[in-house]
Amino acid sequence: MQVTLQVRRFNPEAPRAQPYEQEFTLDVPGYFTVLDTLIKVREEMDPTLTLRCSCRASICGSCAMRVNGHAKLVCKTKLTSVMDAQGKVRVAPVGNMPVVKDLVVDMKPFWDKVRGVDPWLQPQGPEPKDEYLAPNEAMVHLTGVMMCIMCGACVSDCTVLEVDSNFLGPAALAKAYRFVGDPRDGAAKGRLGKLSEYGGIWDCTRCYECVQVCPKGVAPMERIMALRDKAIVAGFDKAIGARHTIAFGEIVGHSGRLDELRLVPKTFGMFNPLHLPNLLGMIPVGLRALRRRKLPPIRHKSIPGVENVRRIFKKVEAGQ
Amino acid sequence: MAVYEHDVLVVGAGLAGMRATLAAHQKGANVAMITKVHPVRSHSNAAQGGINAALTSRGDSWEDHAQATVKGSDYLGDQDAIEVMCQEAGDAIIELEHMGVIFNRDETGHLGTRRFGGQEVARTFFVADITGAAILQVLYEQVLKAQVRVYEEWFVTSLVMADGECRGVVALELMTGQLHLIKAKAVVLCTGGTGRIYEPTTNGLVVTGDGLALAYRVGAPLLDMEMVQYHPTTLKGNGVLITEAARGEGAYLLNAKGERFMEKYAPKLMELASRDVVSRAEQTEINEGRGVDGCVLLDLRHLGKEVIETKLGYINEVAMDFLGINLAEEPIPVRPGHHYQMGGIKTNVLGATSIPGLYAAGECAGVSVHGANRLGANSLLDTLIFGRRSGEAATAHAKEQSPKEVPESVLEADGALIRSFLERKPKGDSWARVRLEMGETMNQYMAVFRNEEGMKAALNKVCELKERYPRLAVQDKGQVFNTNLLFTLELGFMLDIAETICVSGLARKESRGAHYRGDIPRRDDVNWLKHTVVSWTPEGTQMDFAPVTITRWQPQERRY
Ligand SMILES: Cc1cc2nc3c(=O)[nH]c(=O)nc-3n(C[C@H](O)[C@H](O)[C@H](O)COP(=O)(O)OP(=O)(O)OC[C@H]3O[C@@H](n4cnc5c(N)ncnc54)[C@H](O)[C@@H]3O)c2cc1C
Numbered sequence: 001m002q003v004t005l006q007v008r009r010f011n012p013e014a015p016r017a018q019p020y021e022q023e024f025t026l027d028v029p030g031y032f033t034v035l036d037t038l039i040k041v042r043e044e045m046d047p048t049l050t051l052r053c054s055c056r057a058s059i060c061g062s063c064a065m066r067v068n069g070h071a072k073l074v075c076k077t078k079l080t081s082v083m084d085a086q087g088k089v090r091v092a093p094v095g096n097m098p099v100v101k102d103l104v105v106d107m108k109p110f111w112d113k114v115r116g117v118d119p120w121l122q123p124q125g126p127e128p129k130d131e132y133l134a135p136n137e138a139m140v141h142l143t144g145v146m147m148c149i150m151c152g153a154c155v156s157d158c159t160v161l162e163v164d165s166n167f168l169g170p171a172a173l174a175k176a177y178r179f180v181g182d183p184r185d186g187a188a189k190g191r192l193g194k195l196s197e198y199g200g201i202w203d204c205t206r207c208y209e210c211v212q213v214c215p216k217g218v219a220p221m222e223r224i225m226a227l228r229d230k231a232i233v234a235g236f237d238k239a240i241g242a243r244h245t246i247a248f249g250e251i252v253g254h255s256g257r258l259d260e261l262r263l264v265p266k267t268f269g270m271f272n273p274l275h276l277p278n279l280l281g282m283i284p285v286g287l288r289a290l291r292r293r294k295l296p297p298i299r300h301k302s303i304p305g306v307e308n309v310r311r312i313f314k315k316v317e318a319g320q
Numbered sequence: 321m322a323v324y325e326h327d328v329l330v331v332g333a334g335l336a337g338m339r340a341t342l343a344a345h346q347k348g349a350n351v352a353m354i355t356k357v358h359p360v361r362s363h364s365n366a367a368q369g370g371i372n373a374a375l376t377s378r379g380d381s382w383e384d385h386a387q388a389t390v391k392g393s394d395y396l397g398d399q400d401a402i403e404v405m406c407q408e409a410g411d412a413i414i415e416l417e418h419m420g421v422i423f424n425r426d427e428t429g430h431l432g433t434r435r436f437g438g439q440e441v442a443r444t445f446f447v448a449d450i451t452g453a454a455i456l457q458v459l460y461e462q463v464l465k466a467q468v469r470v471y472e473e474w475f476v477t478s479l480v481m482a483d484g485e486c487r488g489v490v491a492l493e494l495m496t497g498q499l500h501l502i503k504a505k506a507v508v509l510c511t512g513g514t515g516r517i518y519e520p521t522t523n524g525l526v527v528t529g530d531g532l533a534l535a536y537r538v539g540a541p542l543l544d545m546e547m548v549q550y551h552p553t554t555l556k557g558n559g560v561l562i563t564e565a566a567r568g569e570g571a572y573l574l575n576a577k578g579e580r581f582m583e584k585y586a587p588k589l590m591e592l593a594s595r596d597v598v599s600r601a602e603q604t605e606i607n608e609g610r611g612v613d614g615c616v617l618l619d620l621r622h623l624g625k626e627v628i629e630t631k632l633g634y635i636n637e638v639a640m641d642f643l644g645i646n647l648a649e650e651p652i653p654v655r656p657g658h659h660y661q662m663g664g665i666k667t668n669v670l671g672a673t674s675i676p677g678l679y680a681a682g683e684c685a686g687v688s689v690h691g692a693n694r695l696g697a698n699s700l701l702d703t704l705i706f707g708r709r710s711g712e713a714a715t716a717h718a719k720e721q722s723p724k725e726v727p728e729s730v731l732e733a734d735g736a737l738i739r740s741f742l743e744r745k746p747k748g749d750s751w752a753r754v755r756l757e758m759g760e761t762m763n764q765y766m767a768v769f770r771n772e773e774g775m776k777a778a779l780n781k782v783c784e785l786k787e788r789y790p791r792l793a794v795q796d797k798g799q800v801f802n803t804n805l806l807f808t809l810e811l812g813f814m815l816d817i818a819e820t821i822c823v824s825g826l827a828r829k830e831s832r833g834a835h836y837r838g839d840i841p842r843r844d845d846v847n848w849l850k851h852t853v854v855s856w857t858p859e860g861t862q863m864d865f866a867p868v869t870i871t872r873w874q875p876q877e878r879r880y
């Protein structure tokens with residue numbers, strides 16, 4: 001079949017280096033992946049086309065790229081699944097990392113973040129002579145996270161990283177979960193404390209992008225949510241995000257629906273000098289809401305049948 | 321110009337390289353690691369099935385593991401080295417577990433095992449079917465913790481010699497295109513296999529035999545280069561691997577008639593006979609017309625969805641991605657495919673080569689524990705045991721050396737070679753075409769079945785390609801991340817090694833392990849229970865032979 005790859009190229013050594021698009025049209029077998037096609041272009045049409053790849057079997061993590069605007073592992077992406085009606089596929093380097101040349105990016109920001117979560121096991125107490133005992137379920141559960149091949153697809157498409165480079169991001173946080181969730185690790189409390197700080201678990205907006213683009217089913221966002229639960233249980237409930245979550249639960253548990261007017265001060269604390277600027281910062285939002293008649297009612301009434309909601313909350317809490 | 325200097329420099333960041341680096345670090349060396357790809361992209365990540373060890377603390381016998389390895393090697397493995405490896409295996413597994421590898425457990429929470437080929441005892445430890453990746457990630461965590469210097473995406477182009485000793489490397493920094501000199505009192509080569517010499521192969525695109533060629537070019541001999549493993553279960557088309565663990569968990573091999581044909585070839589171990597035996601059986605079925613479209617079938621259906629999903633999830637993913645096959649519902653077509661290099665740079669059990677200051681470990685080394693045929697799940701073990709040993713030995717060696725002057729003129733030869741590729745105008749031929757012709761030739765003649773005529777044809781072809789090589793041009797003229805240049809340099813390494821494979825194959829006039837000659841189908845212990853040793857000379861390859869070390873297992877006929 002015929003396919004046209006539109007590749008975003010960049011030659012850093014060209015005079016006035018600017019990214020540009022180049023099209024390659026070629027005939028390939030129907031089972032070809034995007035990577036097979038890029039390699040064919042590189043070997044038969046244009047040897048200057050530059051990309052990283054090695055295993056061709058979605059395990060080395062080298063070949064994350066944006067295909068039609070979304071991060072994908074190109075060795076795992078069949079052409080037929082991404083071609084448009086004209087047989088065209090757009091390929092560009094991953095996002096949120098500086099481009100070095102063509103489809104190659106500088107992964108330093110990615111690895112700096114991974115390094116930032118102290119990514120090694122920290123057992124406590126004397127080392128046993130033989131192996132640590134651990135339930136197989138715990139190991140199988142962690143295998144889901146260990147599947148991460150550090151490809152950077154999630155980091156590429158993370159909506160928070162796009163605006164705040166301080167965020168640890170999905171891959172590093174999933175890696176952190178791999179230790180917090182490991183029964184052999186003795187440093188969970190310290191880890192959770194650090195992760196609750198600025199740039200950590202509470203900065204994710206739960207946009208779900210990382211879960212969608214991850215080629216290995218690691219589901220980073222779900223790991224981040226699990227870390228949040230563990231952080232609150234471990235007593236790290238003072239971070240704004242944690243307070244927000246707790247306040248949200250309290251209000252809904254009480255009246256059956258959200259009361260934004262109480263949520264804001266409960267999150268920031270009425271008299272907390274640290275968060276006073278945050279609290280004051282919400283006033284213009286309130287005023288705008290008032291002008292547009294979007295302000296929630298001052299008197300917050302419970303919904304009919306609120307007893308049922310309360311019963312559900314009681315059950316869930318008892319279940320924990 | 322910046323000068324880089326270390327006690328020990330480890331080339332390669334796969335399992336062997338990282339283990340060597342950690343060992344040198346623990347012994348107090350100023351050690352650095354240099355790698356042409358980021359450490360976690362190293363091809364060790366592709367190892368799926370597991371790693372062998374006899375845990376004596378739970379009653380397994382390392383002697384039994386050693387015996388299976390000797391038999392698997394068709395008696396060409398050196399038994400002193402095999403004893404070392406099998407004896408130290410248990411500690412290596414426990415050490416990995418303590419570092420954080422999330423090995424599968426049994427019901428009691430202890431390490432669990434599965435069965436692998438060529439052995440009757442289940443002693444293969446594993447992490448689902450991502451064992452290599454799971455260990456590689458954890459060793460990298462330890463390297464990060466140790467804060468060792470890593471020259472990442474630096475490509476070693478040659479070894480630096482001074483007064484007959486290895487004293488460092490010349491390397492191309494991919495990001496800048498600069499050539500650098502890195503001085504070291506000892507160098508450990510851990511550069512992995514030679515897969516890309518063949519087409520197709522289960523190996524990744526970065527597996528190009530660089531270390532073997534680096535050592536060979538400075539005079540270190542290569543051992544048993546004819547011993548090339550074809551894995552029995554690779555996917556049709558792109559040659560991607562389906563792990564032996566599938567058969568370890570109980571999968572069947574079927575021919576076109578639906579027969580479990582291994583009954584005829586290995587009635588006792590069936591699908592789990594050693595790899596050379598299974599690959600030959602499959603190829604015989606295919607050649608005699610009982611194949612399915614050039615393949616046989618691997619049937620996992622009776623294992624059930626749960627086992628497939630929890631223990632073989634990755635190959636399930638691969639089968640679905642590439643062939644659209646759900647392993648729980650349909651058998652999958654497989655065939656023997658190029659997989660592993662048993663031979664390598666000749667070393668002793670400390671990883672020392674014949675050149676002072678030069679060490680080697682992992683797939684690039686020939687210790688030799690694999691002999692004529694490697695058992696599944698013994699390679700990861702080999703990387704860890706001899707990685708550690710060579711890191712320690714290199715440190716001990718470095719501590720005894722005083723600094724030596726190395727002139728920067730050592731950069732000139734590689735600089736000139738690179739300039740010649742860059743300055744030449746392209747004339748139609750390309751590195752990709754030469755590589756493909758080499759790969760297809762090797763896969764045709766240096767494969768499961770060989771004979772004199774075919775091996776000569778392969779050697780002739782490789783010599784022709786070697787003549788074309790120096791006339792190639794690199795079309796990308798840039799400095800930054802010039803992969804066109806990189807692949808061209810790698811091709812030069814591969815051609816040298818392809819030649820040694822053909823020459824060694826022609827030299828061995830018998831059939832043993834992976835080296836099966838249709839024209840001489842018998843093993844000949846009287847004349848050929850010895851290693852082939854090939855060395856570089858200005859006049860061309862030179863063949864020698866070396867005795868096999870036998871400690872306690874005398875050669876016997878091999879039956880499975
Ligand atoms: C698909 C597959 C599955 C396998 N499954 C198993 C299994 O289940 N069990 C088992 O025991 N074995 C298995 N093996 C074999 C085993 O994985 C390998 O033999 C082993 O991992 C090799 O490790 P290594 O450290 O020697 O080399 P590698 O992991 O290949 O590392 C080589 C390193 O050298 C570096 N390098 C190479 N050349 C240069 C250069 N010129 N300059 C700088 N750096 C360089 C690379 O960047 C890389 O870091 C499998 C192999 C394959 C291909």
Ligand code: SF4
Nearest residue numbers: 158204205207208210
């Ligand atoms: S869910 Fe969170 S971590 Fe994942 S992409 Fe969105 S913001 Fe980033």
Ligand code: SF4
Nearest residue numbers: 148149151152154214
């Ligand atoms: S979590 Fe998924 S997308 Fe992110 S780096 Fe790991 S494998 Fe890639």
